[in-house]
Amino acid sequence: MPLEISGLVKRYGRGADAREVVRGLDLKLQRGECFALLGPNGAGKTTTLRCALGLTEASAGRIRLCGLPVPGQAREARARVGVVPQMDSLDPDFTCAENLIVFAGYFGIHEREIRPRVPELLAFAGLEGKETARIQSLSGGMKRRLTLARALVNRPELLVLDEPTTGLDPQARHLIWERLRRLTAEGTTILLTTHFMDEAERLAHRLAILDTGRILAQGSPREVIAAHIEPQVVEVFGDWTEAESAGGSGAAAWAAAHAGALSRRCEISGETAFCYTDDAAPLLAHLARQPGLRTLHRPANLEDVFLKLTGRELRD
Amino acid sequence: MPRSEAPPPPATAHFAPPRLSLRLVAVWRRNFLVWKKLALPSIVGNLADPVIYMLGLGYGLGLLVPEVEGVSYIAFLAGGTLAYSTMNAATFEALYSGFSRMHVQKTWEAIMNAPIALDDIVAAELVWAASKSCLAGVAILAVIAAFGFTASPLALAAIPVVFLTGLCFAALGLIMTALAPSYDFFMYYFTLFITPMTLLSGVFFPQGQLPDSVQTIAAALPLSHAVSLIRPLLLGQVPAHIGLHLGVLALITVLAFWLALGLTRRRLLK
Numbered sequence: 361m362p363l364e365i366s367g368l369v370k371r372y373g374r375g376a377d378a379r380e381v382v383r384g385l386d387l388k389l390q391r392g393e394c395f396a397l398l399g400p401n402g403a404g405k406t407t408t409l410r411c412a413l414g415l416t417e418a419s420a421g422r423i424r425l426c427g428l429p430v431p432g433q434a435r436e437a438r439a440r441v442g443v444v445p446q447m448d449s450l451d452p453d454f455t456c457a458e459n460l461i462v463f464a465g466y467f468g469i470h471e472r473e474i475r476p477r478v479p480e481l482l483a484f485a486g487l488e489g490k491e492t493a494r495i496q497s498l499s500g501g502m503k504r505r506l507t508l509a510r511a512l513v514n515r516p517e518l519l520v521l522d523e524p525t526t527g528l529d530p531q532a533r534h535l536i537w538e539r540l541r542r543l544t545a546e547g548t549t550i551l552l553t554t555h556f557m558d559e560a561e562r563l564a565h566r567l568a569i570l571d572t573g574r575i576l577a578q579g580s581p582r583e584v585i586a587a588h589i590e591p592q593v594v595e596v597f598g599d600w601t602e603a604e605s606a607g608g609s610g611a612a613a614w615a616a617a618h619a620g621a622l623s624r625r626c627e628i629s630g631e632t633a634f635c636y637t638d639d640a641a642p643l644l645a646h647l648a649r650q651p652g653l654r655t656l657h658r659p660a661n662l663e664d665v666f667l668k669l670t671g672r673e674l675r676d
Numbered sequence: 677m678p679r680s681e682a683p684p685p686p687a688t689a690h691f692a693p694p695r696l697s698l699r700l701v702a703v704w705r706r707n708f709l710v711w712k713k714l715a716l717p718s719i720v721g722n723l724a725d726p727v728i729y730m731l732g733l734g735y736g737l738g739l740l741v742p743e744v745e746g747v748s749y750i751a752f753l754a755g756g757t758l759a760y761s762t763m764n765a766a767t768f769e770a771l772y773s774g775f776s777r778m779h780v781q782k783t784w785e786a787i788m789n790a791p792i793a794l795d796d797i798v799a800a801e802l803v804w805a806a807s808k809s810c811l812a813g814v815a816i817l818a819v820i821a822a823f824g825f826t827a828s829p830l831a832l833a834a835i836p837v838v839f840l841t842g843l844c845f846a847a848l849g850l851i852m853t854a855l856a857p858s859y860d861f862f863m864y865y866f867t868l869f870i871t872p873m874t875l876l877s878g879v880f881f882p883q884g885q886l887p888d889s890v891q892t893i894a895a896a897l898p899l900s901h902a903v904s905l906i907r908p909l910l911l912g913q914v915p916a917h918i919g920l921h922l923g924v925l926a927l928i929t930v931l932a933f934w935l936a937l938g939l940t941r942r943r944l945l946k
Contacts, residue, residue: 415789435792435793439791441789443789445785447782447785449782449785451706451710452715452781460708463786465705465789466790468791511789538738
């Protein structure tokens with residue numbers, strides 16, 4: 361099994377100041393699957409990855425990475441893992457090709473062995489012909505792709521990516537997604553963290569939603585949506601006033617007056633009402649008679665589950 | 677509450693003895709490859725300052741001070757110059773370049789994702805900073821020999837002493853790097869430690885000129901031990917108390933490295 365975590369606890373500080381960042385987390389990755397860890401900032405995603413790689417010691421729990429115990433044999437286990445960290449850590453003193461060759465050296469891979477693979481690795485990252493390009497001349501998206509190529513120098517069984525597409529433009533995101541799909545098709549297991557729901561929905565075979573150090577939901581994207589949320593969503597926004605309404609106007613006032621009867625559950629966020637329902641027809645028929653209100657009817661998605669489970673408050 | 681409550685690892689775990697592997701060679705090699713790209717300007721940079729001081733002070737002050745401890749002032753100064761320039765080269769590498777790689781470029785973090793532990797990285801930085809200071813030291817020694825300030829084959833024995841001096845100051849510097857919030861922090865280390873030590877360690881004048889109370893402290897400074905070994909070797913003499921001086925430099929290296937590693941683990945393995 362590429363990664364097996366049970367009862368993981370990570371605590372910072374001691375005594376009264378102790379703060380639990382990960383609180384009893386269990387995770388099992390199947391070979392060849394893409395698994396996404398979803399969670400708001402501070403949910404414990406990066407800490408979980410750091411524990412799994414043996415870069416910080418867990419306070420409690422059991423970790424096996426590529427079948428080896430962590431932290432006991434973390435060094436040996438990491439030889440079979442590739443990592444794309446959140447922050448750019450490419451070596452600015454080297455060219456693109458040198459970055460790959462020097463990094464392979466950290467795995468004990470000789471230059472003779474890696475140099476013939478450099479063009480293929482760069483091509484995989486969409487960086488054909490960039491062998492001698494300096495890191496400073498690369499765009500953000502190119503740097504992230506080179507980091508992906510760098511994570512593949514040791515032909516890893518497990519590829520770990522911490523927010524791989526944060527800060528990238530749509531073109532770069534789509535290229536990275538396509539490459540990650542190709543890797544899982546070839547049998548590489550992938551573990552990624554993200555707070556982009558569409559990324560998780562498109563890429564992940566299975567996912568876990570994490571908040572305040574605990575897993576709140578786990579399964580395939582479809583399973584998680586089916587288990588945690590009504591299938592249809594109607595977003596309501598715009599102007600609304602009604603003679604008999606107690607006061608106020610807009611979607612919130614409309615929701616207070618009617619949403620309870622017409623939907624299973626309704627959440628207000630700012631000036632928008634999110635109505636969750638199994639059958640949207642009666643609600644839509646009612647809304648058609650409210651000229652000031654505008655609506656958006658769509659199937660429920662992962663983001664709805666995420667917001668339901670982790671709340672709508674900002675996380676900083 | 678989670679099951680299997682184990683006590684949190686004690687804070688002292690960060691100061692456990694180093695566990696090193698040969699993979700540290702790959703990290704040393706990374707720094708060497710970067711240096712190789714800019715080897716000439718790097719050597720000139722390490723060389724120019726001490727050589728200008730040595731020639732300027734040596735010839736200038738040398739006119740006023742005809743002889744020190746039985747040799748010309750510039751010949752006296754040559755050994756001190758080699759010792760303190762080695763200290764400076766190792767210190768700069770461990771502080772500024774080390775901090776860049778650890779904190780700014782995240783080079784260490786990238787390496788830790790490979791099968792290399794932080795212990796190997798810090799040890800590689802130690803040996804690399806000493807290597808670079810030794811490369812600069814050899815260049816200075818060549819200049820000293822070219823000017824005829826040393827003629828003894830014993831001067832070649834100064835090279836391993838220069839390497840040990842580099843290790844010692846690299847280890848001390850890595851403590852500062854582990855503690856530094858930013859580059860500005862290093863200023864304190866230079867003004868409060870390195871500069872006073874350079875003046876007290878017998879680089880520019882014999883320590884006998886210092887007041888008695890200061891002499892005792894000055895003799896204990898690491899740079900004093902380096903000067904006590906390097907100067908006689910350049911003058912063709914076998915240094916007195918070789919074992920003591922080598923022992924102190926080696927002991928400081930080991931203790932400072934241990935402390936630097938513990939502090940770095942505490943900083944990065946959170």
